[in-house]
Amino acid sequence: GENVEQHPSTLSVQEGDSAVIKCTYSDSASNYFPWYKQELGKGPQLIIDIRSNVGEKKDQRIAVTLNKTAKHFSLHITETQPEDSAVYFCAAREGGNEKLTFGTGTRLTIIP
Amino acid sequence: DTGVSQDPRHKITKRGQNVTFRCDPISEHNRLYWYRQTLGQGPEFLTYFQNEAQLEKSRLLSDRFSAERPKGSFSTLEIQRTEQGDSAMYLCAGAGAGGYTFGSGTRLTVV
Numbered sequence: 001g002e003n004v005e006q007h008p009s010t011l012s013v014q015e016g017d018s019a020v021i022k023c024t025y026s027d028s029a030s031n032y033f034p035w036y037k038q039e040l041g042k043g044p045q046l047i048i049d050i051r052s053n054v055g056e057k058k059d060q061r062i063a064v065t066l067n068k069t070a071k072h073f074s075l076h077i078t079e080t081q082p083e084d085s086a087v088y089f090c091a092a093r094e095g096g097n098e099k100l101t102f103g104t105g106t107r108l109t110i111i112p
Numbered sequence: 113d114t115g116v117s118q119d120p121r122h123k124i125t126k127r128g129q130n131v132t133f134r135c136d137p138i139s140e141h142n143r144l145y146w147y148r149q150t151l152g153q154g155p156e157f158l159t160y161f162q163n164e165a166q167l168e169k170s171r172l173l174s175d176r177f178s179a180e181r182p183k184g185s186f187s188t189l190e191i192q193r194t195e196q197g198d199s200a201m202y203l204c205a206g207a208g209a210g211g212y213t214f215g216s217g218t219r220l221t222v223v
Contacts, residue, residue, distance in 0.1 A: 032214070044155065
């Protein structure tokens with residue numbers, strides 16, 4: 001089955017700076033890669049996703065890049081703000097499969 | 113509010129007791145998923161429904177666990193004879209044409 005590794009586990013960034021979180025996956029059949037933000041006491045919230053036929057996707061301050069050859073994908077947050085502080089999870093889904101396999105999460109702290 | 117409601121938000125139960133959780137997705141969600149999340153980990157897949165049909169179950173879903181979605185709308189997850197290892201956040205997610213929408217989860221503590 002799919003295995004997703006996520007790094008770093010914790011990340012502290014000065015407000016206004018950029019944050020990068022990286023994930024690798026094991027199954028080359030995976031074709032959908034979402035990123036979720038989870039705040040305390042809440043469920044994960046989808047913030048951006050990318051499919052395997054695209055190398056990069058951007059939505060305002062958030063971008064995701066995908067390298068299918070190396071089987072890794074990254075989340076980039078620019079101009080970070082205090083409200084970006086949360087736990088971020090990457091995930092991967094195999095083609096024809098409904099199950100998402102999640103990484104272990106990155107706790108992002110934005111320092112004012 | 114994501115539109116996916118879970119009840120209760122918190123449940124404390126004694127070991128050996130049965131518990132049942134409920135999930136109400138929005139009407140457009142023909143697919144419904146249950147995940148379990150333990151502290152410091154990402155969510156782990158438990159089971160998945162397409163309308164009322166349960167199409168996939170994880171090996172994590174032991175015989176003590178059962179899930180239903182009787183009319184293709186709300187879903188219930190029951191855990192029988194709870195064990196301390198069942199303590200976790202149980203997350204429900206609905207999906208239609210778009211991606212998953214998670215509820216806020218039910219936090220189960222088995223004492």
